[in-house]
């Protein structure tokens with residue numbers, strides 16, 4: 512384990528503190544941000560927002576990208592657009608960042624936690640199907656009803672853990688069979704492909720995040736992706752206060768949100784998008800470097816699923832047990848090398864402790880063993 516600290520220090524070529532994930536600003540970031548200040552267009556009006564949306568559309572091949580103030584607000588909008596209502600249920604994973612579940616909570620909906628796949632570390636299609644066969648019932652209107660609580664199960668929301676794509680084809684089929692909306696929490700997976708497609712373009716809606724620790728950052732921000740033009744237009748409308756365009760009148764035709772991304776942030780995002788292909792290359796090279804270090808050792812390096820090409824947003828290892836996980840966390844953090852355990856499972860948090868759930872055997876197994884390693888892109892050859 513102490514050889515790991517040495518290896519990471521050599522990889523990053525520094526004796527200073529090594530963070531888990533730091534942003535890299537090596538391109539036009541200063542110039543574009545300065546341009547918004549010089550022009551005074553730092554807020555809700557300006558060309559960078561549309562530019563940024565178009566860059567995301569071109570990169571992901573999504574028909575419509577709507578820039579938002581955060582990944583969380585993109586998730587909230589996705590659920591709103593999917594028609595999730597107060598009292599509804601949404602199937603998701605317990606092993607995720609809290610934002611996935613907060614978005615449901617603020618719609619008045621509740622999660623059903625089902626297990627993760629050992630292949631992707633994201634929502635397991637088999638576990639979803641098993642849960643639905645036991646508790647789901649399609650009523651005369653075609654709605655999926657929970658047999659015991661009589662609530663409507665409206666959507667399935669997988670999250671691509673650490674950037675590794677979940678088994679989407681299987682989830683699409685399950686959603687068709689049970690009349691559920693597929694919403695991808697793709698916050699961590701910009702640059703990751705499921706087969707040939709970019710993550711976030713398979714579900715009806717998806718959210719990306721550009722928080723400071725993600726593969727690219729806008730300071731804070733997100734994008735809602737949708738595979739349908741009409742939904743895209745409506746999503747833009749409701750995230751910008753539902754104002755009906757007029758030269759001077761204020762008329763809003765429904766209760767909207769102020770979830771737009773400011774031009775200042777979009778400027779940073781435009782510059783970051785220019786570096787994204789390089790970041791992906793550097794992060795994949797780093798992952799391969801870690802992979803060869805861990806080869807044959809007692810710590811198992813988490814690899815992308817065979818059907819996917821991951822952005823390797825956060826590198827992770829699986830420790831043999833909880834005790835060795837804690838030892839690794841202490842040793843690395845005491846040595847100025849930042850590592851983190853995976854998030855505490857959502858069903859352990861006070862606001863979700865009474866949520867419905869299937870077996871969470873794999874989620875609990877990984878919770879005790881996963882450790883994330885420093886993952887900032889490195890711009891020298893390794």
Ligand SMILES: *Cc1c(COP(=O)(O)O)cnc(C)c1O
Nearest residue numbers: 581582583608610611698720722
């Ligand atoms: C980062 C992240 C989000 C969104 O976070 P914001 O900080 O609101 O942009 C959502 N879900 C997951 C899984 C994340 O990692």
